[in-house]
Each structure stands twice: as C-alpha cells, then as structure tokens.
Amino acid sequence: MAESPTPISVALVDDQPLFRAGIRMLVQSQPDMLLAWEAGDGSEAVARATEQPPDVLLMDLRMPVMDGVTATKHLWDAALRDGLEKPKIIALTTFNRDQAVVEAVQAGASGYLLKSAEPEFLLAAIRTVYSGYSVIAPGSVHDLFQHAARTVPVAGPDLSVLAPLSVREREVFLLAAKGLSNGAMAESLFVSEATVKTHLRSVLTKLGVGTRLQLVSFAYEHRLLG
Numbered sequence: 135m136a137e138s139p140t141p142i143s144v145a146l147v148d149d150q151p152l153f154r155a156g157i158r159m160l161v162q163s164q165p166d167m168l169l170a171w172e173a174g175d176g177s178e179a180v181a182r183a184t185e186q187p188p189d190v191l192l193m194d195l196r197m198p199v200m201d202g203v204t205a206t207k208h209l210w211d212a213a214l215r216d217g218l219e220k221p222k223i224i225a226l227t228t229f230n231r232d233q234a235v236v237e238a239v240q241a242g243a244s245g246y247l248l249k250s251a252e253p254e255f256l257l258a259a260i261r262t263v264y265s266g267y268s269v270i271a272p273g274s275v276h277d278l279f280q281h282a283a284r285t286v287p288v289a290g291p292d293l294s295v296l297a298p299l300s301v302r303e304r305e306v307f308l309l310a311a312k313g314l315s316n317g318a319m320a321e322s323l324f325v326s327e328a329t330v331k332t333h334l335r336s337v338l339t340k341l342g343v344g345t346r347l348q349l350v351s352f353a354y355e356h357r358l359l360g
Contacts, residue, residue, distance in 0.1 A: 142264045143170040145188035147179040147205070148226065149197040153249065157192065160253050167260065176205030183209055183221065190260050191223045193243070195234040202226075203237045210242035210344070220344060222263045239351050242344055245269035268347040292356040298340040306333040310346060311353035 144161050146169065148154050154172050161169045170188045173179040177200040183191060191209075195202035202225060209221045225238040225246040235246045245268045247259055259269040296304050302323075309319045316334070320327045334346075343349050353359045 141166055141168040142190060142260060143168055143188045144260060145170045145183065145191045147173045147176065147192065147202065148194040149174050164257060176200030176202055179205050180208045189222065190264050191221055192226055193223050194226045195238055203234055203241055206238050206243050207241040224259055224263055224269065236351060239347050244345060245347060268345060295356050299337060303333050303337050306330060307337050310334060311350050311359055
C-alpha cells in the first residue's frame with residue numbers, strides 16, 4: 135500500500151486572533167495540509183520559523199512589535215547567510231495597492247493575497263507556492279509595481295543595472311519581467327525551455343533577486359518597463 139504524501143506544513147502570522155482562528159480551521163480541514171504553528175507578530179514568527187521552518191508561511195504585513203516586511207527580510211537574510219532553503223512566504227494585506235506588498239516582494243515574499251480572499255483561492259495559493267511558483271491577488275501585478283514605481287524619483291530607464299547580463303540574458307530578463315512563461319519565452323527566442331531556465335537562473339543570480347516576482351519589481355523600480 136502506497137504511503138500518503140507528507141502534508142504541507144503551514145505557519146500563520148497575524149496579530150488578530152479571530153482571523154487566525156478562521157485560517158486555522160480552513161487549513162486543518164484540508165487532508166494535504168497541517169498547521170505547524172501560529173504567531174502574533176513578526177518577532178515571534180522569526181523565532182518560531184528558525185526553530186521549526188514551515189513549508190509555507192502566511193505573513194500579515196502590518197503587525198505590532200515587528201511588521202511582516204521586516205520579518206520576511208530577517209528570514210531571507212538568515213537563509214542566505216546560513217545556506218538554508220529559502221522560505222516560501224505569502225504576504226497578507228487588506229488592500230491591493232499596498233506599498234508594503236512591494237517591499238515584502240523585494241524582501242523575498244513569493245507573492246501576496248488579500249485577507250478577504252476566497253478560502254479556495256487561499257488554499258490554491260498555498261499549494262502553488264509550495265510547488266515553487268509565485269502567486270498574487272486577483273488583478274494585475276504590473277499595475278501594483280507600476281503604481282509603486284511612480285513614487286520613485288527616477289528620471290528614466292536605468293540601463294546600467296543590466297550591465298552584468300549578456301545580450302541573451304537581457305532578452306530573457308525583459309520577457310520574464312513582462313510576465314511570459316518559460317514556454318512562451320522559449321517560443322519567442324527559438325530556444326528550448328531548458329535553455330530559458332538556465333538563462334533565467336543566471337539572470338536572477340547576477341541581479342541579486344531571488345524570485346521571478348522580485349524580478350518584475352526590479353524592472354519597474356529601475357523604469358525598465360513602460
């Protein structure tokens with residue numbers, strides 16, 4: 135008889151007990167998930183995640199003691215410093231155009247959701263991030279980053295940041311920043327998906343960004359997209 139797959143361990147960080155109770159019941163109702171632990175602020179979350187890293191961490195952005203952006207940065211910095219697996223964090227926010235969302239993505243979050251999201255969407259997001267992909271609230275991620283970029287006093291495109299990239303890597307960077315899938319990029323560049331993945335890994339490494347979502351944010355921050 136085949137063994138059941140290991141459940142996805144989920145941790146929840148939020149300062150509102152009632153919200154945590156709802157998410158707790160939702161996660162515990164799923165046969166492929168378990169709630170590893172809860173925390174009421176970012177400082178407690180950093181301590182708990184260091185002792186017991188979850189597969190996916192749901193992180194509220196606005197909390198007392200330590201906010202979710204700072205906690206996300208602490209966890210990512212610790213993982214990079216110690217050579218550990220990068221944490222998979224979903225930022226939770228109450229409204230779509232939250233500057234803290236941009237900061238959370240730049241700090242390493244794998245995506246973000248509105249706290250008012252439908253339960254099915256939240257569960258799907260957990261599974262998606264666990265599988266290694268990014269997830270965003272309904273609506274355009276480009277609208278979010280474009281809105282944030284307008285507040286940055288930059289005169290025009292800062293092409294100097296692409297200096298470390300080869301010509302082909304720049305092409306991959308721009309296509310990925312526009313949201314194209316690996317398959318679509320491969321078709322556009324007349325190369326294999328494996329080649330695209332190799333170039334994309336190199337781009338992320340050279341630019342010092344950890345996720346494709348960070349890459350999109352990076353592109354808007356430096357005015358590299360319209």
